[in-house]
Amino acid sequence: MRDIKHRIVETNGIKMHIAEQGNGPLVVFCHGYPELWYSWRHQLSALSEAGFHAVAPDQRGYGQTDCPQAIDEYNYLVLTGDIVGLVHALGEEKAVIVGHDFGAPIAWNCALLRPDIFSAVGLISVPYRQGSWGSLPPTERIRRIQGDQVHYQIYHQEPGIAEKELEADVRKSMLGMLYSWSGEVPSDKKWNFMFSKSMRLIDTLMFPDVLPNWLSESDLEVYVSEFSRTGFRGGLNWYRNLDRNWQLTAFLNGAKIQQPSIFIAGAADFVIEMQAPLVENLENTMVNLKKKAIIPGAGHWVQQEKPAELNKLLIDFLKNL
Numbered sequence: 001m002r003d004i005k006h007r008i009v010e011t012n013g014i015k016m017h018i019a020e021q022g023n024g025p026l027v028v029f030c031h032g033y034p035e036l037w038y039s040w041r042h043q044l045s046a047l048s049e050a051g052f053h054a055v056a057p058d059q060r061g062y063g064q065t066d067c068p069q070a071i072d073e074y075n076y077l078v079l080t081g082d083i084v085g086l087v088h089a090l091g092e093e094k095a096v097i098v099g100h101d102f103g104a105p106i107a108w109n110c111a112l113l114r115p116d117i118f119s120a121v122g123l124i125s126v127p128y129r130q131g132s133w134g135s136l137p138p139t140e141r142i143r144r145i146q147g148d149q150v151h152y153q154i155y156h157q158e159p160g161i162a163e164k165e166l167e168a169d170v171r172k173s174m175l176g177m178l179y180s181w182s183g184e185v186p187s188d189k190k191w192n193f194m195f196s197k198s199m200r201l202i203d204t205l206m207f208p209d210v211l212p213n214w215l216s217e218s219d220l221e222v223y224v225s226e227f228s229r230t231g232f233r234g235g236l237n238w239y240r241n242l243d244r245n246w247q248l249t250a251f252l253n254g255a256k257i258q259q260p261s262i263f264i265a266g267a268a269d270f271v272i273e274m275q276a277p278l279v280e281n282l283e284n285t286m287v288n289l290k291k292k293a294i295i296p297g298a299g300h301w302v303q304q305e306k307p308a309e310l311n312k313l314l315i316d317f318l319k320n321l
Contacts, residue, residue, distance in 0.1 A: 001041065001045075003021055003045070003048070004019050004020070004021045004041070004044055004045070005019070005020050005021065006018070006019050006020075007020075008064070009086060009089040009090070010085075010089060011081075011082050011083075011084075011085030011086045011088070011089050012078065012081040012082045012084075012085040014060060014065065014066035014068070014082065015065065015066050016057050016058065016059075016060070016065045016066070016082065016086060017037070017057065017058045017063055017064035017065045018037065018055050018056065018057045018058075018086070019037040019038075019040075019044060019055070019056050019057075020044070020053065020054065020055045020056070021044040021045060021047075021048040021053075021054050022044075022047060022048025022049070022051070022052055022053050022054050023048075023051075023053055024051045024052045024053050025051075025052055025053065025094070025095075025096070025318075026052075026053045026055065026087065026090065026092045026094065026095040026096070027047055027052050027053065027054050027055070027095065027096045027097075027098060027318065028055050028056075028057075028083060028086065028087065028095050028096070028097050028098070029043060029044075029054065029055065029056040029057075029098050029099075029100075029103075030057070030059060030083065030097065030098065030099040030100070030103030030104075030106045030107055031056065031058075031059060031062070031100060031101070031103050032099075032100050032101020032102040032103045032104070032125075032126075033101060033102050033235045033236075033238060033239075034166075034174070034177060034223070034227065034232060034235050035062070035100075035101070035223075036058055036062055036063045036222065036223065036226055037056040037057060037058050037063065038219075038222050038223070039056075039100065039301070039303065039304060040054075040056040040303065042303065042304065042307035042311065043056070043098075043303060043307070043310070043311060043314070044056060046307070046311040046315065047311075047314070047315065047318075050315045050318070050319070052318065055086070055090065057082075057083075057086060059079070059082065059103065059106070060073070060074060060078070060079060060082050060234065061074060061233070061234020061235055061237060061238070062226075062230070062234055062235060063226050063230065064226075067230060067233070067234040069233075071159070071237050071240045071241065072241065072244060073237070074234070074237040074238050074240070074241050075241045075244050075245055075248055076105060076106070076109050076241070076245045076248065076249055077109075077248050077249070079106050079109075079238075080106060080109045080110050080113055080114075083097065083106060083110050084110065084114055084117060087117055093117065094117060094118075094119050095117060095118055095119070096118070096119060096120040096121070096122070096318060096321070097110050097111065097118045097120075097121055097122070098121070098122035098123075098124065098314070099121075099122070099123060099124065099126075100124035100125055100126070100302075100303060101124075101125055101126055101271075101300070102126075102235075102238050103124075104123045104124065104125065104126035104127075104128075105126070105129075105245075107121050107122065107123060108121060108123065108128050108257060109249070109252075111257050111259050111261075112252055112255050112257065113252075115258065115259060118259065119259060119260075119321070120259050120260045120261065120317075120318075120321055121257060121259050121260075121261045121262075121286075122261065122262045122263075122264070122314060122317065123261070123262070123263045123264075124263075124264050124265065124302060124303060124310075125264075125265050125266070125269055125271050125272075125300055125302060126271055126275070127263060127265075127271075127275055127278040127279045127282055128257060128263075128278065128282060128285050128286055129275070129278055130253070130254055130255065130256070130285050131246070131249060131250060131252055131253035131254070131255075132253055132254065133250075133253050133254075137242075137243040137246055137247075138242040138243055138245075138246050139153075139154060139157065139242055139243050142154055145194075146194050148197070149194040149195060149196060149197065150194065150195060150196070150197045150199075151193060151194050152193050152194070152195075152201065153239055153242065155201055156236050156239040156240070157239065157240055159233075159236075159240065162201060162232065162236055163231060163232050163233050163236060165200055165201060165202055166201075166202070166227075166232045167227075167231050167232060170224050170227050170228045171220070171224045172202070172207070173202060173205075173227075173232075174220065174223045174224055174227060175207060175208075175220060176202065176205030176206065176207055177205060178215060178220070178223070178301065179205075179206060179207060179208050179212065179215075180204070180205045180206045181269075181270060181299055181300040181301065182212060182214075182268075182298075182299035182300065182301055182305055183266055183267070183268035183269075183297050183298045183299035183305055184208065184212045184299070184305075185206060185268075185299070187268075189206060190268070190270065191204060191205070191206070191270055192204065192270075193270055193274055212305075214301075214304055214305045214306075214307075215304070219304075256284075256285055256286070256287050257285065257286040257287070257288070258287060258288060259288060260288045260290055260317075260321055261286045261288060261289050261290065262289070262290055262291045262292075262293070262313065262314065262317045263279070263282055263286070263289065263291070263292045263293070264291075264293045264294075264295065264302065264310055264313055264314070265279070265293075265294055265295070265298075265302060266294070266295050266297075266298030266299045266300060266301075266302035266305065266306070267294050267295060267296045267297065267298065268297070268298060268299040269298070269299050269300045269302065270299075270300060271300060272294070279292070290317055290320070291313060291316075291317060293313050295309050295310065
């Protein structure tokens, strides 16, 4: 961690904090919700040792990067522009992009919109989803699925509700989300992404008696410290652009990712259950898919839970480009 360097760059009208390590071909890591650059700490050092320049920003709305208040400042075109601008700010013309959770759509939109810059793409946890003409807006599709329950993505739509709940006790909120969505939870107590409308999100989470071995007290404190300072609004605003993203990127409907690509997920990741058909169809939607790997014993935070396994897969992919 001592060799990781930090600085602020200007991109797409905001100031963005980045962590970086190493020299060589550029690899940009995009985190998801509720995360920080810190989620990639194990990858920065591993890729640096393997001969790459690994860069992990705090994305828009997170950590030490600017956090605009307007919800529409967090749509996919803006967020993709942030990463394009980051590559330019680093003085580079080419990069490989890797995204986890909400960072995965940023990675695939970068690949689709600027193939001249992004020569290869890695998706972690969240599989590529093609758009289709005539489909319903995402929030309407989800509401039809949820029935008498509430889907967590719908729960996040109303500004202020989730913020108030999560910010009341940031340590409890972060510990609950990091643990409940990990592979440490027994299969019979696995977190359900749909829950009763009478429940709050915090009520659906589980809490460990002792921290899992992949999450130290100092690791947890990094997240708690930053989200105590910034709140959760920035990250939650990403969810509030689901329908706007659907409208803005309609021209990409049916697009296939042409670049060399890799998909990695944890076997116990709730997203794999939720989006199983998309995972099964990746060979058709990512036509140059080099590897699809499901890591046993890992949940949603696979790059933190099983870093050695993920790093080997990722470095092998990068070395063979």
